[in-house]
Amino acid sequence: MKTPVSCLLFLALGTLMSGCATSNVREVPLDRAAATTQLEPQDVRRTVEKMVESLLVAPGVKEFVANRRPVLDIEPMKNRSTQHIDMISITDSVRMQLLRAGLFRFVDRSSAGTVGTDIARIDQENTLGLVDASKAVKAGQQTALDMYLTGTLSEIKNVSGRTVDQYYKFSMILKDLKTGEIVWADEKEIRKASTRPVFGM
Numbered sequence: 001m002k003t004p005v006s007c008l009l010f011l012a013l014g015t016l017m018s019g020c021a022t023s024n025v026r027e028v029p030l031d032r033a034a035a036t037t038q039l040e041p042q043d044v045r046r047t048v049e050k051m052v053e054s055l056l057v058a059p060g061v062k063e064f065v066a067n068r069r070p071v072l073d074i075e076p077m078k079n080r081s082t083q084h085i086d087m088i089s090i091t092d093s094v095r096m097q098l099l100r101a102g103l104f105r106f107v108d109r110s111s112a113g114t115v116g117t118d119i120a121r122i123d124q125e126n127t128l129g130l131v132d133a134s135k136a137v138k139a140g141q142q143t144a145l146d147m148y149l150t151g152t153l154s155e156i157k158n159v160s161g162r163t164v165d166q167y168y169k170f171s172m173i174l175k176d177l178k179t180g181e182i183v184w185a186d187e188k189e190i191r192k193a194s195t196r197p198v199f200g201m
Contacts, residue, residue: 044085074091074094074150094149107145167191172185
């Protein structure tokens with residue numbers, strides 16, 4: 001039989017392990033105070049919301065979408081900053097918010113190989129006779145694009161003594177694919193600064 005001391009040690013160890021497994025987990029508010037000069041999720045979320053709102057109320061966009069729903073493609077946003085940021089996720093967030101607005105139709109050509117995959121599927125269905133020939137999709141029947149949206153994240157970092165000044169700029173441009181006209185363009189800026197402690201540098 002186990003001695004009382006060994007039993008107590010076993011119980012204490014179990015309690016300690018269960019406490020370690022849960023004590024560091026907590027829910028974090030989306031709009032919490034800035035904790036770093038780097039881009040944080042709330043920075044990206046607010047910027048996407050502001051950019052989409054700016055696009056939807058622009059006079060040129062309202063004129064373009066009047067009495068129709070043009071087909072829009074969004075190119076993956078380009079990252080010209082030194083940070084590793086998931087620009088595909090940001091692109092997806094912009095697309096999702098524009099989809100919810102209901103003013104545009106979308107053809108997904110943002111990921112590499114999408115067009116090739118679509119063509120391969122059409123060819124496979126037609127070759128293998130998997131669909132009714134009278135209803136089969138033929139080459140050249142896919143919806144043509146009317147507009148496309150591009151975006152860029154850039155960054156400027158200044159270090160002066162113990163102060164780090166970080167500046168970010170999101171730029172987006174919406175173009176008419178037929179005429180090449182810029183229908184809308186805007187940019188949003190984020191600037192953060194921090195001071196390093198005297199000791200512990």
